[in-house]
Amino acid sequence: MRRRGSFALPYAGLVFLISWSRVNYPNSRIDCAVRHRAGITPRDGELGAGSDKAWPLQERRRICATPRRCPERSNPRFALLQFPTGAATPASIVDALNARTGNRPGARASFAEGRCVRGTYVPSDRAVEITKSVSFTTPSRVLARFSAEGGNPAVAVADSRALRGFSFKLGDNDHRSDILLQSAPVHFARTLDQMLAFLKAQVPGPDGKPDMEKIRAFFAANAETLHQANYIAAHPLPASLAGTIYWGVHSFPATNSKGETRFIKFKAVPVGGEVTLTGDAAKARSADLLRDDLENRIAAGDVRFSVMGLLDRPGDPTTDVTIRWPDEDHREVVRLGTIVITGVEANDTCDASIFNPANLAEGIGDPPDEIFAARRAAYAISLARRR
Ligand code: HEM
Numbered sequence: 004m005r006r007r008g009s010f011a012l013p014y015a016g017l018v019f020l021i022s023w024s025r026v027n028y029p030n031s032r033i034d035c036a037v038r039h040r041a042g043i044t045p046r047d048g049e050l051g052a053g054s055d056k057a058w059p060l061q062e063r064r065r066i067c068a069t070p071r072r073c074p075e076r077s078n079p080r081f082a083l084l085q086f087p088t089g090a091a092t093p094a095s096i097v098d099a100l101n102a103r104t105g106n107r108p109g110a111r112a113s114f115a116e117g118r119c120v121r122g123t124y125v126p127s128d129r130a131v132e133i134t135k136s137v138s139f140t141t142p143s144r145v146l147a148r149f150s151a152e153g154g155n156p157a158v159a160v161a162d163s164r165a166l167r168g169f170s171f172k173l174g175d176n177d178h179r180s181d182i183l184l185q186s187a188p189v190h191f192a193r194t195l196d197q198m199l200a201f202l203k204a205q206v207p208g209p210d211g212k213p214d215m216e217k218i219r220a221f222f223a224a225n226a227e228t229l230h231q232a233n234y235i236a237a238h239p240l241p242a243s244l245a246g247t248i249y250w251g252v253h254s255f256p257a258t259n260s261k262g263e264t265r266f267i268k269f270k271a272v273p274v275g276g277e278v279t280l281t282g283d284a285a286k287a288r289s290a291d292l293l294r295d296d297l298e299n300r301i302a303a304g305d306v307r308f309s310v311m312g313l314l315d316r317p318g319d320p321t322t323d324v325t326i327r328w329p330d331e332d333h334r335e336v337v338r339l340g341t342i343v344i345t346g347v348e349a350n351d352t353c354d355a356s357i358f359n360p361a362n363l364a365e366g367i368g369d370p371p372d373e374i375f376a377a378r379r380a381a382y383a384i385s386l387a388r389r390r
Contacts, residue, residue, distance in 0.1 A: 091199035093380035097388070099202035104153060112385040114168040117150030118244075118297055119353035122344040124173050124310075130339045133267060133312050135260040136366030138174030139339050147171035147344065148353045149244040149297060152185070164235055169249040169271055169308075170358035171342060178364040181357075182310075184249035184271050186241060188331065190324040191231040195377050201228050227325040239279035243296050245306040245344070246278025253370035254321035254328075255363075257312065264368075266315035268328070274307035274341070298347055306344035311336045322372040357386040 100112035107115070122145040130140045152166035167186040174180055192198035204221040205213050222229055241247035251269030258264040300306050314335045315321075319328045328334065361369075361379040369375060 091195040091377075093195075093377045094384055095199055096195065096202070096377060097381055097384045099199055099206070100385075101388075102206050103202055105207075109389050111389060112381075114150035114152055114170075116153070117148045117168070117350070117353065118294070119348040119350045120147050120149065120297075120301065120306075120344050121145060121346050121348050122147060122171075122306075122342055124171075124340050124342050126340040127338045129337050131260060133259055133265075133314075133337050133339060134257040134366040136174075136180060136257075136364045137178035138180035138364040139310075139366070141174065141178070143174050145171050145173060145342055145344075146348065146353065147342070148358060164240065166231075166235070167241060167244055167247055167249070169244070169247075172358065172362075174364055179362055180364045180367060181359050181362040182251060182269055183358055183360050184251050184269060186247050186249055187231050187234050188250040188252060188268075188270075188327050189230045189234060190252050190374055191228050192374065193227055193323050193325045195373055197225055197228060198374070201225070227323075230325050239277075241278070242280035243278040243300065245297060245300045246273045246275065248272050248277060249308075252324050253372060253375050254315065254319065255370050256368035258366050258368070266319065266321055267312035268331075270311040270313060270336070271308040271342070272311055274309055275305065301344055301347060304345075308342045308344075310339045310342060312339050321370070324372055324374050354389075357382055359383065359386075 097112050101107075104110075104115070111117075123142065124145050125142050126140050134140065148168070148170045150168035150170070152168065168183065169185075170181065170183045172179060172181050192201050200221060204217050207213050249271040254266040254268060256264050257267045297306070313328070313331065314337065315328070316334075320326055359379075359382045360375065361382070363369070369379075
């Protein structure tokens with residue numbers, strides 16, 4: 004006859020295993036199930052062109068199987084990733100972005116015109132108070148890209164009201180973070196469905212022009228989609244990509260080495276201040292923004308940005324990317340570090356790979372809004388198509 008004690012050890016082991024997995028993997032099944040319902044869970048190793056399943060395996064593992072490495076996820080406030088629930092998918096958004104600008108082979112679906120540059124990042128003493136991310140707390144080389152919104156390079160550069168982009172990669176191979184910023188603090192759509200409808204309304208008709216009636220009707224029914232355009236219209240135009248303020252828009256959960264997590268928003272501020280132009284001067288200068296002006300300033304050692312983290316307050320809206328935090332311009336901010344752009348790189352260096360907002364080293368988590376969730380897949384889809 005077996006003695007009672009002989010069951011005790013395996014039983015205790017089983018109980019320990021179950022408790023351990025609950026503590027360390029609290030949301031993994033939920034996240035994977037929701038992603039699956041949203042149609043963005045790929046098969047292993049799949050990076051298919053034009054597919055919503057274009058999700059590198061490594062990235063999926065980070066989300067679904069390693070929550071212990073992302074402790075911000077054990078707190079429901081930070082863990083609640085929102086996934087698109089409507090008809091739009093990341094692939095349909097990339098389709099619409101491409102259609103808006105006439106499906107140019109080899110071009111990015113968005114921010115197609117850009118200048119690849121290199122530089123350095125040096126953290127501030129205070130970065131560690133906000134995040135334990137090695138990308139932000141350790142000096143590193145930087146690969147960066149300044150860009151202009153739109154899929155048509157010629158139009159984007161000539162239109163001085165086009166949104167400008169600033170993307171950069173910090174950290175070493177094991178702790179890489181890609182941060183993508185734009186020259187407005189809000190996005191133009193709150194949901195993916197709204198983004199798809201917005202893009203479709205702008206697709207040119209057979210006469211090569213968008214239907215203005217349709218666009219006006221869309222704005223009338225979706226007032227928040229005007230927030231970004233209103234912001235751009237109310238502010239002086241950037242006269243230099245090196246003298247523009249760029250925002251990360253989303254609310255990112257940041258965890259420091261004490262395990263404390265709070266939301267931050269990224270903002271890159273030119274150390275020498277903003278450089279703006281108005282009226283005719285802006286028109287005259289817009290065409291060389293991406294080329295001569297930038298290159299001259301880099302040659303003069305004049306391109307430096309403070310990378311700031313805006314600190315949250317209780318009750319801040321963290322899932323609506325069309326609105327700012329209350330009193331956002333007067334928030335407590337921490338300078339995380341400084342980027343100095345030291346040289347121009349061949350554009351091929353940036354074009355061969357991708358600045359992907361989903362690449363975040365441990366210590367900065369995924370923002371909880373549905374637009375960010377879609378971005379995780381959309382960039383890989385666009386990369387696969389333009390290769
Ligand atoms: C807050 C919102 C957003 C910001 C700040 C942003 C910013 C940027 C920037 C700066 C780039 C240029 C990247 C580079 O230099 O290589 C870019 C490219 C792109 N964006 Fe976004 N974006 C936003 C939202 C979205 C959304 C919601 C989607 C789709 C669901 C999207 C899809 C794309 C795609 C497909 C590319 C081209 C990627 C490539 O082929 O490399 N973006 N975005």
